[in-house]
Amino acid sequence: MQGVLQQVFSGLASGGIFASLALALVLIYNAMGLVNFAQGEMAMFATFIAVTLMDRGLNYWIAFPVTLVIAFAGGVAIQRIVIRPVERAPVLTLVIVTLGLTALINGLAGFIWGYLPRAFPSPFPSRTISVLGAYVSYQDLGVIAVCGVVLLVIYLLLQRTTVGLTMRAAAHNPEASRLMGVRVSWMLALGWGLASAVGAVSGIMVAPILFLEPNMMQTVIIYAFAAAVLGGIESPVGAVVGGLIVGVTVNLAGAYVPYVGGDLELAVALAIIVAVLVLKPNGLFGRPSVRRV
Amino acid sequence: MRQIGPRFAAIAAIFVTLAACGGSAAPTVATDVGISSTEILLGNTNALSGPAAAYGTISNASNAYYTYVNGQGGINGRKITYKILDDGYVPANTVTLTKQLVEQDKVFAIFGGLGTQDQTSVRDYMNAQKVPQIFVYTGATTWGLDYSKYSYTIGWIPSYQAESHLYAQDILKNHASAQIGVLYQNDDYGQDYLKGLKDGLGSSASLIKDSESYDVTAASVGSQVATLKAKGVDTLFLFSTPKFTVQALVAVSKLNWDSVNIYVNSVSNPKTTIGAAKTAGAALKNVTSVAYLKDPTDPQWANDAGMKLYKTIIANCSTCDANNGFNISGVAAAWTLVDVLKKAGSNLTRRNVMDIAATQLSETDNPFVLPGVVVKTSSTDHFPISQMQEETWNGAGWTLQGTLIDTRGTIK
Incomplete structure (x- = not known):
C-alpha cells in the first residue's frame, strides 16, 4: 500500500511537470487554434536565460520576472517574424514551421550553453514530508501549486478581461473579429507572448527536478500533449487535471502492469492520446465544437 | 519485420554487388588511402547535437591533441587532419556520414566514433571496406569480444x-x-x-x-x-x-x-x-x-606532469572545459592512436595499424590514465583498457x- 501511495505521489509530481507545459500549449491553442510544437524548446530557452541572469549575480526573485518579460517579448517576436508571414497558410505549414523552430531553438541553446545537464535553483526547499509512510518533496508540491496559480491567472485573463475576450474572439472567428475592429494579428502575437511566458514558468519550475539541458523539455512535451488532449485541448483546467492523471497513470502502469515496465511509460502516454482522440475527441473538459452550416 | 528480413537481405545483397562492381571503376582501395607525404587524414562522427551531445566535446578534445602533435612536427613529418561530423546520435546519420568520410573524403581511418548503436550500424560497412574503425568511444563488450569477426573495429575505453x-x-x-x-x-x-x-x-x-x-x-x-x-x-x-x-x-x-x-x-x-x-x-x-583516468578536478594531480601536459593540450580547444572528465579521455585515446601511428612507422597501411592497435599494444606511458594502467592488447585479448580502481x-x-x-x- 505504501508502495502504491509512493507511486501515486511520484506520479502527481511528474503530472505537475506535464500540466505546467500543457497549460502553455492550451493557451496557444486558444489563441490560434494550433498546437505549438516548439513550446517546450521555448520554455527551455527561457530557463537558460534565467540561469544566465542568475550567473550574472541577479537574485532569483528578480531573475524570475525579468525572464518572464523576456520570454513574453520573445514569444511576440517569434510570432511577428516567423509565424506572421505564414499566418494564413494551411495548418500543416504552421505545424512544419513550429517543428522547424523546435530544431532551431534546441540547436541554438546547445550552441550557446552546451549540453551538460546543470542544476537549477528552486525556490522550494529540497526537503520532503512523509504522508502515510510515503514521501513527497516540497519541490513537487511547489510545482503543482504554481500550476494552480498560473491556471487562475489564465482563467481570469481569458474569462474576465476584455483582452481575454478579444483574444478568444480573434482565435475563434478571425474574419468577424477583424470586421469588428479587432487587430487579429496582434492578438495572435499577444497569445504567443503569453504562452511563451507561461512556458517559461514551466521551465523554471521543472528545471530543478529534471535538470537543465537543451533536451530537457523534449520528452515532457509529449506527455504535455497527452495531458492537453486528455483534458480537452481548449481547457486550461483540463490541462492541469489531464497532466496529473497522465502522470499517475503512467507511473502506476510502469510499476504494476505486467510487461509495461518503466521503459514503456512513453508508450502509455501515446496510448492515452490515441484512446482519447478515438473515444472522446473533446477530452474531459472540452466542449464539442458546433458549426452551423 | 520477420517477413521483410529475407527480402531486405536480398535487396541489400544486390546493392552490395552493385557497389562492388562500381568499385572496380574507381582505383582499387589502396592500403594507404588518406595518407600523403604530409598528411594523415582521420574522420570521426560524434553527437555534437541531440540527446547525447554532452559527449560531443570528446572529439574536440582529441583534436586538441592532434593540434598539439602537429605543432611538434607531426608524426614522421605528417600532420594529422581530423574531420569531425555531427551525427546527432542517430544511427541513420552515422551511416551516411561514415560513407561520406570513407568514399568522398577518403579518410585513412575513423577514430573515436561515438555511441554503441551508432557505431554498430556502420561496423559491417567499415569491415567490408577494410577501413579501420579505431578506438570507438563506447564501452560495449562486443568491440573487444568479436574482434575475430570484425578485425577492422576496436574499442578503447574499458568495456x-x-x-x-x-x-x-x-x-x-x-x-x-x-x-x-x-x-x-x-x-x-x-x-x-x-x-x-x-x-x-x-x-x-x-x-x-x-x-x-x-x-x-x-x-x-x-x-x-x-x-x-x-x-x-x-x-x-x-x-x-x-x-x-x-x-x-x-x-x-x-x-x-x-x-x-x-x-x-x-x-x-x-x-x-x-x-x-x-x-x-x-x-x-x-x-x-x-x-581509469586522472580526474582533472582531483587536487592530487595538481603537480602531476601528465595533468600539466593535459592542461597545455586542452588549451588548443577553445570550447573545451579543462575540468570536464570527458575531455581528458578524448586526449588520452588520441595519445594511444598517435602511439600506434608512430609504431607503424613507414608501414602505414590500414591493416598494419589495426594489427598494432588490436593485438600488439603495450602502452605503459600514457600520461592521462591512472598510474599503473597499461593500455594493452594481444593476439587473444582485444580490450585495450581493463584496469580500473574504485x-x-x-x-x-x-x-x-x-x-x-x-x-x-x-x-x-
Whole structure:
C-alpha cells in the first residue's frame, strides 16, 4: 500500500511537470487554434536565460520576472517574424514551421550553453514530508501549486478581461473579429507572448527536478500533449487535471502492469492520446465544437 | 519485420554487388588511402547535437591533441587532419556520414566514433571496406569480444561488462549479503552492464532482488527508484546515462533513502554530473564508482606532469572545459592512436595499424590514465583498457580507494 501511495505521489509530481507545459500549449491553442510544437524548446530557452541572469549575480526573485518579460517579448517576436508571414497558410505549414523552430531553438541553446545537464535553483526547499509512510518533496508540491496559480491567472485573463475576450474572439472567428475592429494579428502575437511566458514558468519550475539541458523539455512535451488532449485541448483546467492523471497513470502502469515496465511509460502516454482522440475527441473538459452550416 | 528480413537481405545483397562492381571503376582501395607525404587524414562522427551531445566535446578534445602533435612536427613529418561530423546520435546519420568520410573524403581511418548503436550500424560497412574503425568511444563488450569477426573495429575505453565485473567482485568480497537493485537503461548499453553484473556475481546472482528499466526517452526515473526502495533493496546500481543518474541520485534523497549503497557507472561519474545532483539536494552518502583516468578536478594531480601536459593540450580547444572528465579521455585515446601511428612507422597501411592497435599494444606511458594502467592488447585479448580502481564520493570529489584491479580475462 505504501508502495502504491509512493507511486501515486511520484506520479502527481511528474503530472505537475506535464500540466505546467500543457497549460502553455492550451493557451496557444486558444489563441490560434494550433498546437505549438516548439513550446517546450521555448520554455527551455527561457530557463537558460534565467540561469544566465542568475550567473550574472541577479537574485532569483528578480531573475524570475525579468525572464518572464523576456520570454513574453520573445514569444511576440517569434510570432511577428516567423509565424506572421505564414499566418494564413494551411495548418500543416504552421505545424512544419513550429517543428522547424523546435530544431532551431534546441540547436541554438546547445550552441550557446552546451549540453551538460546543470542544476537549477528552486525556490522550494529540497526537503520532503512523509504522508502515510510515503514521501513527497516540497519541490513537487511547489510545482503543482504554481500550476494552480498560473491556471487562475489564465482563467481570469481569458474569462474576465476584455483582452481575454478579444483574444478568444480573434482565435475563434478571425474574419468577424477583424470586421469588428479587432487587430487579429496582434492578438495572435499577444497569445504567443503569453504562452511563451507561461512556458517559461514551466521551465523554471521543472528545471530543478529534471535538470537543465537543451533536451530537457523534449520528452515532457509529449506527455504535455497527452495531458492537453486528455483534458480537452481548449481547457486550461483540463490541462492541469489531464497532466496529473497522465502522470499517475503512467507511473502506476510502469510499476504494476505486467510487461509495461518503466521503459514503456512513453508508450502509455501515446496510448492515452490515441484512446482519447478515438473515444472522446473533446477530452474531459472540452466542449464539442458546433458549426452551423 | 520477420517477413521483410529475407527480402531486405536480398535487396541489400544486390546493392552490395552493385557497389562492388562500381568499385572496380574507381582505383582499387589502396592500403594507404588518406595518407600523403604530409598528411594523415582521420574522420570521426560524434553527437555534437541531440540527446547525447554532452559527449560531443570528446572529439574536440582529441583534436586538441592532434593540434598539439602537429605543432611538434607531426608524426614522421605528417600532420594529422581530423574531420569531425555531427551525427546527432542517430544511427541513420552515422551511416551516411561514415560513407561520406570513407568514399568522398577518403579518410585513412575513423577514430573515436561515438555511441554503441551508432557505431554498430556502420561496423559491417567499415569491415567490408577494410577501413579501420579505431578506438570507438563506447564501452560495449562486443568491440573487444568479436574482434575475430570484425578485425577492422576496436574499442578503447574499458568495456561495460568489465566494469560490472569489478563491482561484482567488490560486492562478493565486502557486501556478501547485499540486497541489490538495478536501474538500467533498456538498450544495448544498460543491458551490457546488467549482464556483466550477473556474470560477475555468478552463483550469487540471486543477490539481485529487482531490476527496473527505463527508456532513454523517459522524462524522469522517480517511479523506478520508488519501486526499488519498496522492494527492500539496500544496494543500488545505476546503469544509466548522466541525466537519469542525476535524477535517480536526487530521487533517493527525496525518498529519505540515504542509507542505501549506490554504485554509479563510469559513464555518469564526471564531477560535473555528480555536482549537479549535489546542488539539487542529493545527499550522496555511500556512493561508489570506478576510474581509469586522472580526474582533472582531483587536487592530487595538481603537480602531476601528465595533468600539466593535459592542461597545455586542452588549451588548443577553445570550447573545451579543462575540468570536464570527458575531455581528458578524448586526449588520452588520441595519445594511444598517435602511439600506434608512430609504431607503424613507414608501414602505414590500414591493416598494419589495426594489427598494432588490436593485438600488439603495450602502452605503459600514457600520461592521462591512472598510474599503473597499461593500455594493452594481444593476439587473444582485444580490450585495450581493463584496469580500473574504485573510488568513493567524499562530498566534494572522488577519492580513489584500494589499488588498481585488473579485469582482464573475466569476460567470456
